Amino acid sequence: MCGIFGYAGTKKDAAEIVFSGIRSLEYRGYDSWGVGVVPASKSKFLISPLAVKKQVGKIGQASIADLPQGSIAFGHTRWATHGGATVENAHPHLDCTKRFAVIHNGIIENYEMVRDKILRKKHTFRSQTDTEVVVHLIEELAQTQSLRQATRQAFNLIEGLNAFIVLDSQTKQLIAVRNGSPLVVGFGRGENFLASDASALLPYTKRVHFMEDNEMVIITDSQTEFFETKSGKKLKPLIQTLNWSFAQADLGKFPHFMLKEIYEQPKILSNISQVSTVEIKKIAGLIETAFGTYLVGCGTAAYACLAGSYLFSKVSGFHLNWAIGSEFGYQLDFLTPKSLVLALSQSGETMDILESVKKAKAKGAKIVSLVNVFGSSLYRLSDYSLLMGAGSEKAVASTKDFTAKLAHLTLLAYALKGKIKDGQKVVAQAAKVAAGICQRPDLSRLKKLAKLLKHKDHMYIIGRGLSYPAALETALKIKEISYIHAEGLPAGELKHGPLALVEKGTPCLAFLPGDETYGANLAGSMEMKARGGYLIGISYKPHEIFDYYIPVADCREATIIPNVVVAQLLAYYLAIERGLDPDKPRHLAKSVTVK
């Protein structure tokens, strides 16, 4: 969702630095953008103490060369919530005097009350956003107190989960506050930074502080000061040095991040099969002694949770519950201090997960997270975090983090059985099978299939057991990046309703690994075929009923991993065939930081 980048330093091209910062945050998903800068010197062309450029649409080839030089600036990519994607609604928003500008990520739940009761009579609103309320509120409050107090008071008055930055053109400082939405402070030499995502800071600094809820920071070129928002008390930042490499964010030889990330999977999986098992054994021990373990995630991560519930049952004979992040909050009345929540998230910033995990924590439950981003909110909120080691994911659609999670869950399930080495073997095997799928001739078969299916309106994908979450994930990937309607179903459910939708030529994908589900899955495939469905079999062996065959070698419980790699590649090539950008699907964002 919204990307934020701020700079205060001695360089004169602050606007350019900020522009490249928000460009690096493009992957989060947005529909408009804006940059604000305090001009270094007064120019007769400048009618305001602040120069602002805002545009609707992607940054693309846009330039900000028309913005003046200056040493303090900030920028924002907006994903519309309150008010459509228009230039007026894009951030930054200015107060009536044009002294202050504000950028914001989150939702101000009581914005109508603040606007109508406190501001309406004295201030002119130019947008339909909730954000604009903040800048006028600060303008109002700063008339009688310091900007620091005014910002703090404004922050305490608004409700909801938010992060915003105020740029003051007079005192040349940035003031940022956070509750819920992520913000990271970067410390440089003679310059300081703010960003919604630490990866955006990598070209400038690796020394960061991840802001906690209810923290405020004042940033100038030479100083950073931290305060508690409720009491105003001074705080000490927890400065950490990131060991991430900047190169991870490059496309390299690939045309899209999604393809690059799909291709990274064999290596990541192979690494996971070899790394130390100390952490896995520790978490397995927690599951073993907990009175109920709940796997929780959203979207793709929710399907990893579902897969986990099958894996634990099948491999180690353990029952684990699973829930979708946004629903978990409504079914946690039974949690006790003996419960364990395994929260799964790539970004570690998904609001639906954070909210329900906080509620679970308040009930005393222990929180363990499987998360890909070091220092993320979930990482810090958890009692124990296991990093996925998948490297930075830039494409909106999650790929490598999903298979990394499946690999870790496989190891956990085997560790519970006391046979972690067997788990490592199946993950290593899955890595090899996945590598084969990424090469010709398997790849050519997938590209050809994408050409055959590109004009279809609907697809149905079936599986049983572990292939059921694979079917759900396949449908999600196809929907989100190719915009073809796709439904993932447990094969047994076909006859209870969905079969009515199958007609002549309807693409029906069936996962048929050589496990206990094979026979029953084949029966479901036949039911579809008998109604005219075009049957695409994804299996370890061909079958006469398949109209199209994608071979995937079996690797026991880990077969779900290469099956999903097939799905990712098919979705990717469908998007390409349909002329779409697979990295930036419409209406979607990478980091879903609103409820």
Ligand code: F6R
């Ligand atoms: C789909 C996708 C999303 C995410 C979901 C959770 O391809 O990427 O469904 O899986 O938004 O995100 P994280 O894992 O960051 O919590």
